[in-house]
Amino acid sequence: MDKLNWAILEELQKNARVGFAEIGRKVGLTSPAVAERVRKMEDSGIIDSYHVHLSHQKAGYQLRAIITLRAFTGRLKAFLETVKEYPEVINCYRITGNENIIMEVVLRDQVHLEKLIDKLITYGETRTHIVLSNVIKDAPIVQRIG
Incomplete structure (x- = not known):
């Protein structure tokens, strides 16, 4: 490079x-x-795909949240297989620390959030953080590390 x-x-x-x-x-x-x-x-795989960046808010998803999950013993594998079926989850990372998972989700409203949490709590303990704003929006990575 x-x-x-x-x-x-x-x-x-x-x-x-x-x-x-x-x-x-x-x-x-x-x-x-x-x-x-x-x-x-x-x-070489440096560029692995091209994407459309859409406005979730303009598409009707007014609420964005970060949800962490601390999986119950024996439930992590089942969660990892199921999370791909949740259209609200736009990013999901397996992480180190007290929690196993951190997810970025987009939702229509609080009712939608409650329904998602009801699904997630069968896999573990959740913590939800409502996103107020994006401090670094769509900054090209090359500006940051290049």
């Missing part, structure tokens, strides 16, 4: 639909050179 690849990644993270010619103008390469670098980053 050189500085040009990091610059290309930064542009793609800002807008994955931007054309290679536009990226090339910004980083000082030709369109074919950008395309070749992107292809190599895809082939």
Whole structure:
């Protein structure tokens, strides 16, 4: 990874639909050179997918929360198999510490949250934190570590 690849990644993270010619103008390469670098980053797994970033709020999911789960003895494996079926869960991480799981969820309202918690408590003890705002919104990772 050189500085040009990091610059290309930064542009793609800002807008994955931007054309290679536009990226090339910004980083000082030709369109074919950008395309070749992107292809190599895809082939090597550095770029593993492209995503649509949607507004959950505009789609009717007004509430965002972080929920941690401390699994009951023998219930973690069952949870890990089931959590993928919960459409509210947009990110789920297995973690170290007192809790086993941390999830980011989007919900229509408090009633929706209550129903989700009712499902989760069969697997363990939960703690819920309502998200008020996003302090670092969609910052390209290359700005942070590159």
